[in-house]
Amino acid sequence: MDTIKSFKGYGKVDPQEEQAFRRKTRKRLFILIISSIILVAVIIAAVTGTLIHRRNNSTSAAVPSSTPTSPASAIKAVCSVTQYPDSCFSTIQSLDTSHSVTDPEDIFKLSLHVALNEISKISSFPRSIISKTNDAKTKAALEVCQTMVDDSMDRLNESISSMDVNQGEKILSVKKIGDLKTWLSTSLTDHETCLDALQEANSTVVLNEVTNIIQNSTKFASNSLAIVAKILGLLGDFNLPVHRRRLLWGENSGFPDWVRGVDRRLLQVTNLVPNVTVAKDGSGDFTTVNAAVQKVPKKSADRFVIYVKAGVYVENVNLDKSTWNVMIYGDGMTKSIISGSLNFIDGTPTFSTATFAVVGRGFIARDIGFKNTAGAAKHQAVALRSGSDMSVFYRCLIDGFQDTLYAHSNRQFYRDCDITGTIDFIFGNAAVVFQNCNIQPREPLANQFNTITAQGKTDVNQNTGISIQKCFMSPLDSLTVDSYLGRPWKNYSTTVIMQTNIGSFLDPIGWTPWITNVDPPSTIFYAEYQNTGLGSSVAKRVTWAGYKPSITTDQASKFTVQSFIGGSDWLPLTDVAFDSTLT
Numbered sequence: 001m002d003t004i005k006s007f008k009g010y011g012k013v014d015p016q017e018e019q020a021f022r023r024k025t026r027k028r029l030f031i032l033i034i035s036s037i038i039l040v041a042v043i044i045a046a047v048t049g050t051l052i053h054r055r056n057n058s059t060s061a062a063v064p065s066s067t068p069t070s071p072a073s074a075i076k077a078v079c080s081v082t083q084y085p086d087s088c089f090s091t092i093q094s095l096d097t098s099h100s101v102t103d104p105e106d107i108f109k110l111s112l113h114v115a116l117n118e119i120s121k122i123s124s125f126p127r128s129i130i131s132k133t134n135d136a137k138t139k140a141a142l143e144v145c146q147t148m149v150d151d152s153m154d155r156l157n158e159s160i161s162s163m164d165v166n167q168g169e170k171i172l173s174v175k176k177i178g179d180l181k182t183w184l185s186t187s188l189t190d191h192e193t194c195l196d197a198l199q200e201a202n203s204t205v206v207l208n209e210v211t212n213i214i215q216n217s218t219k220f221a222s223n224s225l226a227i228v229a230k231i232l233g234l235l236g237d238f239n240l241p242v243h244r245r246r247l248l249w250g251e252n253s254g255f256p257d258w259v260r261g262v263d264r265r266l267l268q269v270t271n272l273v274p275n276v277t278v279a280k281d282g283s284g285d286f287t288t289v290n291a292a293v294q295k296v297p298k299k300s301a302d303r304f305v306i307y308v309k310a311g312v313y314v315e316n317v318n319l320d321k322s323t324w325n326v327m328i329y330g331d332g333m334t335k336s337i338i339s340g341s342l343n344f345i346d347g348t349p350t351f352s353t354a355t356f357a358v359v360g361r362g363f364i365a366r367d368i369g370f371k372n373t374a375g376a377a378k379h380q381a382v383a384l385r386s387g388s389d390m391s392v393f394y395r396c397l398i399d400g401f402q403d404t405l406y407a408h409s410n411r412q413f414y415r416d417c418d419i420t421g422t423i424d425f426i427f428g429n430a431a432v433v434f435q436n437c438n439i440q441p442r443e444p445l446a447n448q449f450n451t452i453t454a455q456g457k458t459d460v461n462q463n464t465g466i467s468i469q470k471c472f473m474s475p476l477d478s479l480t481v482d483s484y485l486g487r488p489w490k491n492y493s494t495t496v497i498m499q500t501n502i503g504s505f506l507d508p509i510g511w512t513p514w515i516t517n518v519d520p521p522s523t524i525f526y527a528e529y530q531n532t533g534l535g536s537s538v539a540k541r542v543t544w545a546g547y548k549p550s551i552t553t554d555q556a557s558k559f560t561v562q563s564f565i566g567g568s569d570w571l572p573l574t575d576v577a578f579d580s581t582l583t
Contacts, residue, residue: 074102078234082226083460084219091220104234105172108227109163115187115220116156122213123149126194129206137201137347144351145194145210151359151387152190154321155183156221177228178463182389182431184225185462186409189429191218192458192490193408197349200380222459229461256413256433256561256580259364259392272329274307284309289317289328289338298322308368310335316342316355319388323360330368333397333418337369343378350403354385361410363388369397376401376422376445386412386430393417400425401444407432407466411565420476424454426466427489431565433467435579440476441483441505450479451512453486455493460523465494467559470579473535474503484512488520488546496551496559498529499582506535511542522546529556557582 072093079088091114092107101107126145133139159180172180191214198207227234276292277284284307286292292306296319303325310331317338319326330336340355342348356370363386374381383400386393389410396417398405404421407428417437419426422444426434441450452473455466466486475483483505486495510528513520524546528538538549548555557563562580 071096071099071101074104075107078104078107078227079223081230081234082223084223087216087219088223088227104227104231105163108224108231109160111220111224111227112156112160112163115217115224116153116160118220119149119153119156119217122217123153125149125213126210129209133203133206135201135203137349138198138203138206140347140349140352141197141201141203142206144197144349148190148194151321152187152217152221155187155190159183159224172228172231177231180228181225181461181463182411184221184228185429185431185459185464186387186389187221188218188225188459188462189409189456189464191221192429192456193351197351200344200350222461225459225461229463256411256566259390272305272307274305274329276305277307277309278313279309280311280313281309288315289313290315293317293319293323293326296323296326299324301325303327305329308336308338312337312339314339316340317357318354319358319360319363321359323358325362326358326360327364327366328368329364329366332367333369333395335369336367337371337397339371339373340383341372341374341378342381343372343374344380345374345378350380350382351385351406351408353380353403354382354406356383357385357387358391359387361389361391363391364394365392365396366394367396369399371397372400372404374401376443376448382406386410388412401442403427409464413561413565421452422450423448424451424487424489426452426486427454427456429456429458429462429464429490431464433469433559433561433565434471435469435561437468437471439468439471439473441473441479442476443479444481446481449481449512450483451487452484453495454489454514455486455495456489457492457494458490460492462492465496465525465559465564467564468495468497469499469560469582471500473500473506473533475505479505482507482512485510486526487512487514488524488526489514491521492523492525493520494525496525496527496529496556497531498527498556498559500531500536501533502531502535504534508535508537508540509542510538510540511544511547513544519544520546527551527555553582 075092075096076089079085079092082088088111092110095110095113101110126142126149130139130142162176162179194214195207195211198210276286276295278286278289278292280287289308296304299322304327306326306328308328308330315338338356342353344350344353353372355372370384372381372383380403381400383404384398385406385408387408387410391412393414394416398417398419400421402421402423402425404425405419407426407430409428409430412430412432414432414434414437418440419437420440420442422442439452441452444450453466457464484507485497511526522545526546527548529551541547541549560581566580
């Protein structure tokens with residue numbers, strides 16, 4: 001900038017020059033001020049723009065750009081997690097007559113109605129087909145189908161009823177999600193059991209007919225299961241909350257947390273006061289177990305206790321789906337015995353051969369035995385079948401040959417039990433944990449082999465599988481045949497053997513395929529973890545893609561009582577020694 005000195009050096013300034021200089025300086029100062037104001041305005045605008053840009057980016061991160069903004073796009077986003085997204089979208093959209101549903105929970109509820117509507121349409125089809133066939137085995141298989149369709153409808157109705165909440169409440173909690181996954185898994189198992197019965201009866205024509213009729217119902221139930229299995233992620237994507245209830249666990253409690261406090265005491269005390277007593281010698285209220293079962297109130301929330309005195313009771317007992325919260329106990333697993341001999345060779349479907357069958361929720365058995373005495377030559381012959389959700393078997397004997405224990409469906413727990421058999425003698429598609437049990441393969445027919453387990457998971461989203469933890473595997477008698485830990489029954493079969501003592505009877509390869517010389521699909525999950533004993537080495541085990549000779553602690557912990565079958569209302573604290581986790 002010019003100064004006075006730049007004009008005349010350091011001497012005195014001429015007045016006219018000084019006046020001209022002052023005018024010039026004022027003008028430049030004015031320009032400078034205006035420029036500064038403009039510069040500040042530009043800076044402010046730039047900063048403001050940056051802040052707005054950052055805020056917009058932050059908002060975009062909180063609400064994904066893919067978040068649906070219309071009912072159709074919301075339904076499509078939810079259905080994208082299913083195995084049948086097209087049928088999911090079209091059927092749910094047809095029910096959304098108001099075209100206003102965007103919440104994943106509401107979309108899930110609509111999916112349940114889709115599944116229920118479909119199975120309701122075909123609810124009487126097994127009975128209608130029965131009248132058209134003269135084959136006894138096919139008729140018997142269709143009776144199983146009718147039972148399974150009825151049960152599937154109940155599971156769907158139960159799921160829908162659980163979604164009813166007060167206005168303003170969130171529909172889903174973590175616990176309820178677990179319940180829904182279990183019931184929908186069971187619904188799919190019911191469908192598969194129907195088809196298994198028809199296949200077993202070699203009823204190819206009827207099997208094909210039923211398969212076509214039931215396939216939509218299976219798909220829609222699968223869609224609902226997939227949605228609820230992924231619901232936590234969906235709620236996150238939609239920026240919606242879920243109620244997370246803390247699960248309470250007691251160390252060394254004895255049972256999963258869904259056994260109520262009053263039931264813990266029933267499992268422990270020696271001076272139980274039963275509602276009714278069964279005694280062969282006439283010293284009780286009844287001489288047969290079936291007569292006592294007839295006295296059980298329907299769908300009672302209160303525990304009904306049946307005491308079975310020492311003796312062998314030759315009868316087939318069925319506690320149907322309306323018999324809730326029944327407890328049956330005896331004088332010891334080898335003293336009070338319920339015994340039967342129904343079997344497949346003589347014309348009974350495997351499902352219906354059970355000496356003792358229970359479906360009603362909340363069943364407990366203690367100090368009692370269940371036997372099927374048909375023998376190895378009669379092939380499939382079930383001693384115990386359970387489809388009871390949140391059922392407990394404590395200090396029980398489950399004795400048979402092929403298909404001894406049918407852990408059919410829902411959540412089950414076995415503690416301190418003795419289980420014997422030959423082929424697939426622990427099988428089914430329940431979410432089931434065995435702890436501290438004696439698992440004892442026995443001599444089958446000369447041309448047979450032994451497989452301890454056969455797990456039946458058919459859908460990737462089912463929360464089912466067999467978990468054997470801290471048990472003891474040893475032969476009941478001398479074995480002269482090959483024996484294996486199990487074989488994969490279905491495409492998603494899931495079985496984990498962990499922290500178990502395995503005897504030297506086991507073939508070193510450990511497992512065998514369902515079809516000889518054909519590896520099972522890679523979708524199975526079979527694993528071993530920290531087992532001991534002469535048969536526990538995994539050095540020569542099968543090399544299937546779906547078999548894991550060792551898994552991490554985190555992976556194994558998913559199959560503990562706490563993670564696999566637990567829930568805050570299932571088996572509360574108890575005085576019985578119990579491991580809710582791996583330790």
